[in-house]
Amino acid sequence: MKAVKEFVVPAAVLTAICLVVSAALAGTYQLTEPVIEAAKRAEADASRVVVLPGGADFKEVTVSGVENIVEAYEAGNGAGYVITGKAKGYGGDLQVMAGIDKDGKIAGVKLMDNNETQGIGSKTGEDAYTSQYKGKDSTLEGVTAVSGATISSKAFQSAVTSIFQAYGSLAGVEVAAPEAEDYKTVVFPDVTEFTEVALDGAKAAYKAGDAGYVIVIEAAGGWEHAAGPMEIYVGVANNGKIAGVAVGENHEAPPSPETAVVLKQDYLSSYIGKTSPDDVDNVSGATQTSRGIKKGVRTAMELAPALIGDTTPQVDLTVAEDGSASAVIGAVRVEIDATGKVAGVFAADETADLASVAPEEVKEAMDNALAAYNASKGA
Amino acid sequence: MNKLKILVNGIIKENPVLVLVLGTCPALAVTNSTINGVGMGLAATFVLICSNVVISLLKKVIPDKVRIPCYIVVIAGFVTVVQLMMQAYMKSLYDALGIFLSLIVVNCVILGRAEMFANKNSVFDSFLDGVGMGIGFTLALFLMGALREIFGAGTFCNIPIPGLSSQPIAILAQAPGGFFVYGFIIAMLNKVSHGKAVKRKTFDCESCPSHAGCSGALKGGCGR
Amino acid sequence: MSNLKVIAPAPHFRSGETTSSIMLSVVAALIPAVVVSFLVFGPRALLLEAVCVAASVLFEYLFRVLMCGRDNTIWDCSAIVTGLLLAFNLPVGIPLWMAVLGCAVAIIVTKQLFGGIGQNFANPAIVGRIFLLVSFGGSMTTWAAPNGYFGVDAVSGATPLAILKDPELGLKPLPDMLNMLLGIRGGSVGETCIVALVIGGIFLIWKKVITATTPVVFLATIVILSLCFGLNPAYELVAGGAVLGAFFMATDYATSPVTESGKVIFALGCGVITMLIRAFGSYPEGVSFSILLMNILTPHIDNLTRKKPFGGVVK
Structure with a gap:
């Protein structure tokens, strides 16, 4: 009998309590379940009506x-x-x-x-x-x-x-697919035909009609926490200068909105006309991404000669007996006097106006002319 | 015991969080904002009052051997009721408290008071004790939540405070800060009450939850 | 306490060293670094150091005398050392109120609340620094980039360790070794000039305030592990707060082990944790965390390396 008191009674009491509590819980659940369900459904429906106003049922x-x-x-x-x-x-x-x-x-x-x-x-x-x-x-x-x-x-x-x-x-209707972004056209907007060419060291390369080439580099080394590399599209014109830069697939997402700036053409257009990324400023606040782009551009420019050939400007230098010289580089003719200074700059074509030549090209022509002149003097 | 004394006991003299050091988990976890802290306090208070009353009603019925499981079942029942009610009628608070609502079941305050008070005292006394302890718990959580939110996040009840919200002391809103603030409040309380709050005369070995593994029990008490 | 007579058994030797004389030696050892901090970072560095020292002394005085009615311990000069070391761990541009808050945590929380000098559980300056780092991450990691003695660039720049952590920043040149040694580089006010710190450290060793064990083992561990992890050992040695930590913070009496073998274990642990954080963790600098963690382990290290007293019984 003692066994009954020691084992059976406690177990019985515990069971009884469990039953009572379960009953109470079941009752509460019955009471609240419709409210909870309705609230859930209303919430879901409400969110559906937000995206489709006028929808019901x-x-x-x-x-x-x-x-x-x-x-x-x-x-x-x-x-x-x-x-x-x-x-x-x-x-x-x-x-x-x-x-x-x-x-x-x-x-x-x-x-x-x-x-x-x-x-x-x-x-x-x-x-x-x-x-x-x-x-x-x-x-x-x-x-x-x-x-x-x-x-x-x-x-x-x-x-x-x-x-x-x-x-x-x-x-049961046809849906049109969105257009995929073509970065090649961003770089060479006027070119319609791109043919793929092989280029060692680049992810891909395309001949952009007659205007030049597009070199695609997969550049690692942008934002430090990026999950993957950046695709840099570099357009190289036939004269060896950068025609444009675009950033394709990338995982740049650092904690600053400046990244948007560095990926857009407003900034990337500052590469146009240059031969290397050296003079291009970084976007402050997106320094790492800027550097990554520069690395990609640098690599592309190193590979570019394989496609467009050597583009070091040809200097046609004629040195006169009195020490002055005349140099023709591209569309510019530079006159240098006997002291080694630039005496005048003219368009190479007599009928053309110097103003039709881009100022950067003029300056470059002057630099190249002086360099060639000094080299010829053994200086 | 004087009824009023029972009620007030739980607020200062035997404040469950600051003196008895019970219920520290929710005290540290949900006090990163004032509203969460108070919400948790009120939910726990409700469960505490109900469980104290029920356990006191059943104190003669529940045999000693199975008292802990019985208490837990009763407490869990009330917590589930509170959970369902909150989910139905106070969804935002329910979402804010999240898992800590279910953890009220193992909140030491509730089980502790059941052990230390409800199974030895009358129903009305247990009710008052529940109210007092609950108020003390809620006040402590409000205090911690307010301090941590004001200095750690620069807001009070989600309203930014000018001057503090620009450079809050971020560590206070995180785990280490919780401990800092907790210790600080206990120290302040001790200083204000000149150490009187620390004495725990009402402990006796038999009813202490850690009686089985306590070395002090052999020597006749924990000597506090 | 100060009215009680002290009874001790023979031998009755007095070395003439007091707490304040030891602390003043430490302050003297830090003077070269103070001078360099002025040269490299400008008068703001001196202001920061002065404010930290003043705040530390003030907090210690206020707490002991006004709050607790205990004896005034500011004359043991330990608060001066704590204030100076905390200042050395901060960037020069940090708002002064933050530095004062750090001093409060260092002196009141870490030192006084645990019982005053000798009873702190961790180096107070380290705890103050970590508190500030977690609370005010932005201000604590904005470094000024000096470009020589007497010239500070107000432009915020990365510290050498941050440059090392980011492979792309490698395009930006790391300061060369001479600049690193002389302190012309980004960093907190006191950690940059290795030469000044080493001079101070050698002074302390010569005055027998510290033993060479902890700094040597700490720095050697850093060198060896940097070789294992494929980093530049000379660079890892002089970059960041390693030298400052090794000579001045890992050697705090109360929080480092007593025996030489204990010190070896302590310094080894510091070096390992520092390099793990530098190589694999997301913080570029790990010295303060490593010293804190090893401080906490010090009582256990002391237990393990307790020497058997002559004629005593080993438990």
Whole structure:
């Protein structure tokens, strides 16, 4: 009997308490479950209405044959679809919810689950970025990335493209794909035909019509925390000078918006006309990326002679008996007097005007003429 | 014991966080903001009051052998009720407290008071003790949360304070800072109460949770 | 305490050394570095050092006399040393109120709250510095780049260690070895001039205030490990706070082991942790963290290396 008291009673009491508590919990759950469910559904619906105003009565539908789709809902009132797509961003997958109206245009987009860097990639969730999507169709023409958050922006766009594909499959319509960015045309805007050529040491190289060559370098050494190398497109004109620089695929995303500046043509155009990156300033605040670009440009310029040949300027020097000289370099004729100073600069072609020659070319011609003159004097 | 004394006991003299040093996990973890700290304090207070009352009601029924499991089941039940209610009606606070809401089950204050008070005293006394301890817990968390938020983040209840919000002492909002502020408050309390708060006369070995492994038990007490 | 007579067994030798005389020797050893800090960083460095010393002494006085009614210990000059060492660990442009806050943490929290001189659990200047580093990361890592004696470029530049950590910054030249030794490089106020610090260190060893064990083993470990990790050993030796830490901070009496073998273990640990942080961690400099961690381990090291007293029983 003592055994009963010692073992059975405690166990019985514990069991009884457990039963009572479980009953109480079950009761509370019954009470609160509808409220919680309704709140969840309202929250989800509310977020769907944000991207598809005018939509109501959402029903889930399945999408087949399209990758990177998380879920899709059709608005019961025919307003369109709300589809959630995903893509690999900077910190892992990011999810985008987009509302496509019945005309196949975006009614709204919203950044959902993501691990993008706070203040940088997370800016793709902000109104300033998402509002530009409104009204766009599947080509996403004119969409610009968030400065300094290239990868997150690209991922966002990619997710939206997947969403359009899903829309196409659900609504049974054709969707046009967005145009891929061609950096070669950024560097040589007037050239239409690019033919690929082989070049050792470069990731790729193209002959840009008659204007020159585009050398693509994969440059490591940009931002220290970059997840991968940068693609630098360097356009080299036939005269050996840089025609343009563009940055393609890159993983630059440091904590400063100055990176946007350093990747844009406003800054990169400062390379045009130079033969090396030495005189180009770094963008302060994006020093590492600037350096990475310089490295890429330097490498490209070192490889350039293999394609365009030696472009050291030909100096046609005629030295007169009194020590003065006349040198023709390209389109410029430089007269040098007997003391070794420049006496005059003229256009090489008698009928042309010196003003038609670019000032840098004139200055270079003067430098080269003087160098050749001094060399000939054995100085 | 005087009813009022029981109530006030938990606020200063035997403040669970600052004197008894119970419930330090939530005290350190959720006090990086004032609102989170107070929210946690109120949730724990509710559970504390309910569990004290129920355990006091059942004190004659629960056999000594299984008292700890029984207490835990009761406490866990109340915590789950609070969780479900919060999720339904106070979603933002629920999201803010996150996992620490479930951790109230193992909050030493609640189990400790059940052991030290509720199973030995009447229902009304236990109720008052729960209220007093809960208020003390909440006040302590409010104090810590306020200090850490004001100096560590430069805001108070998410309102930026001019002058402090530009260069806050960031370490205070992180883990080491939590310990700094905690120690500082305990030191201040000791100084203000001239060390009287530290005495713990109401301990006796049998009801102490660490009775089994305590070397002081053999010598007749922990000598505090 | 000061009214009690002290009874001790024979032999009754007095060396004439007091706490204050030792501390003043340390201050004297730091004077060359103070001079160089003025030459390289300008008068602001002197201001920073003066403010830190004054704040440290003031906090010690206020705490002991006003808060606790205990005896006034500022005359043992240890607060002066702590203030100066903390100043040496700060960048020259740091807002003065932050430096004062660091002094408060160093003196009040690390030293006085634990029982005063000799009872601190870690080097007070190190704790103050780490507190400031975690709290005010931006201000603590904005370094001025000097370009010679009597010329400070207010442009913020990277320290040599930061340049080493970033391979692309390698396009920017590292200061050459002469500049590194003379202190013409980015860094905190006191750590830059190796020559001045070594002079001070040798002075201390000559005066028998410290033994050569800790600095030598610490620096040797850095050299050996930098070879193992493929870094430039001469550079790792003179860059950052290694020399300052090795001579002046790892040798604090209260927080480093008592026996020579203990000191070897201590210095070895410091060197290992410093190099691990420099090579693999995300901070470019690891000296302060390593000294802090080894300080905390010191009681255990003392336990392990306790010498058997002559005729005593080994437990």
